[in-house]
Amino acid sequence: MASEIIRLRRLLGLSPEELSELSGASSSTIKKIESGEIKDPRFETVCKIFEALGVSIKEAVLGEGRPAAFAEERLHHLYGTMHRESRELLEEVLADRAGRSYLLEQARFWLGRKKG
Numbered sequence: 001m002a003s004e005i006i007r008l009r010r011l012l013g014l015s016p017e018e019l020s021e022l023s024g025a026s027s028s029t030i031k032k033i034e035s036g037e038i039k040d041p042r043f044e045t046v047c048k049i050f051e052a053l054g055v056s057i058k059e060a061v062l063g064e065g066r067p068a069a070f071a072e073e074r075l076h077h078l079y080g081t082m083h084r085e086s087r088e089l090l091e092e093v094l095a096d097r098a099g100r101s102y103l104l105e106q107a108r109f110w111l112g113r114k115k116g
Helices: 002-009 016-023 025-033 043-050 057-062 066-080 083-094 097-115
Strands: none
Touching: 002 025, 002 043, 016 025, 016 043, 016 097, 025 043, 043 057, 043 066
């Protein structure tokens, strides 16, 4: 599970602190899970982390331990459906730290709307 969290987080270009902001789990907890210091994290914490990474707990559990494959497939599909100009803009935004911060703010906004 820890390796999948790391893989997904890196695939999305997130730091542990950014994942913490999205999931509500503390960055120290995320780091401890990823390092194996916490071997049996609380179920609710794991659900929050995978939800923030765009993978349901069902996919994480039933996905043969490969939830990153689901997220990667979705990202490639979405990227492939974008116009060339949009892909170029996204690449520029992701390459810029401030741009990633903006995307995190947007994700927080939309995640908040989904829960509310």
